[in-house]
Amino acid sequence: MVDGEVVVIRDMTAGYGRKAVLRGLSARLPRSGVTAVVGPNGSGKSTLLGVLAGTVRPSRGGIERAPAGRPGYVVQRDAVSDALPITVRDTVAMGRWASRGLWRRLSAHDWSTVDDCMARLGVSELAERQLSALSGGQRQRVLLAQALAQEPGLLVLDEPATGLDPDARRHIAAVLDREKGRGVTVVHATHDLAMAMGADHCLLLRAGRLAAEGPPRDVLAPQAS
Numbered sequence: 001m002v003d004g005e006v007v008v009i010r011d012m013t014a015g016y017g018r019k020a021v022l023r024g025l026s027a028r029l030p031r032s033g034v035t036a037v038v039g040p041n042g043s044g045k046s047t048l049l050g051v052l053a054g055t056v057r058p059s060r061g062g063i064e065r066a067p068a069g070r071p072g073y074v075v076q077r078d079a080v081s082d083a084l085p086i087t088v089r090d091t092v093a094m095g096r097w098a099s100r101g102l103w104r105r106l107s108a109h110d111w112s113t114v115d116d117c118m119a120r121l122g123v124s125e126l127a128e129r130q131l132s133a134l135s136g137g138q139r140q141r142v143l144l145a146q147a148l149a150q151e152p153g154l155l156v157l158d159e160p161a162t163g164l165d166p167d168a169r170r171h172i173a174a175v176l177d178r179e180k181g182r183g184v185t186v187v188h189a190t191h192d193l194a195m196a197m198g199a200d201h202c203l204l205l206r207a208g209r210l211a212a213e214g215p216p217r218d219v220l221a222p223q224a225s
C-alpha cells in the first residue's frame, strides 16, 4: 500500500473531557476500500469513528489526508430517537442539508439524489412512512441512505449490521462494496465476523490501542480460534 492510496491516522490521542480513550493510535485506511474496526466492548471503536467523522476532536495527532468533503456518518441505531415525527423521505433529505444549509430549499437535483439513495437501499416504497414505524433493519437502511445522500468521500458507520438478520446484513455489506466501487472510503465498526472478513482491511483495537492491523484473515484468525 503506497502513501497516496491511504487515509493516515497519526499518533492520535482522543477521548471525552480529560479521559483519554484512544492513546497514541496510528493506523492506515485504504482509500476507496472498506476498513472494519473490531475489538471488545469499550475498546474505543465508536470513539475512533467519531474522530473520523469529526464529532470527537483529538487532543493530540489526528487524521492526515482524509478524503475531501464532509464525512457521511451513521451512528449506532439505538442512538437515534424512536419518537422523531418524520417520514423516511424527509429523513434521507436531511442528508442534503449539509451541503445546502438548513434554510435553503432543496433543489430538484437534491430531491433526485434523495430518491436515488432510497432506491439504492431498497427503501423507496417506505418513502412516506414514519421513521418510528419501521423495523430495525428498515431504519438502518434509511439511515445509510441519509448518509449516502451527502455524497461523502468518507463513509463512517457504527455497527451497521448489529441486530439485523443475515439477509439484511448481506444487503448492507453489498451496499458498502458498491460505494467502494464508486470511490468512497468506507470505515465501519462491527462485532460481526462475516462483515469484518468481507472488508479489505481490518483494525483491531484493545483498550484504546491498535492491537493489530492488516488483511482481515490475518487480524481475525487468532480471534476466531
Ligand SMILES: Nc1ncnc2c1ncn2[C@@H]1O[C@H](COP(=O)(O)OP(=O)(O)OP(=O)(O)O)[C@@H](O)[C@H]1O
Binding pocket: 016, 021, 039, 040, 041, 042, 043, 044, 045, 046, 047, 048, 189
Ligand atoms: N460520550 C462519552 N463520554 C464519556 N465517555 C465515553 C463516551 N462515549 C464513550 N465513552 C467511554 O469511552 C470508552 C470507549 O467507548 P467506545 O464507545 O468508543 O467503545 P466501543 O469499542 O465502540 O464499544 P462498544 O463495542 O460497546 O460499542 C468507554 O470506556 C466508554 O465508557
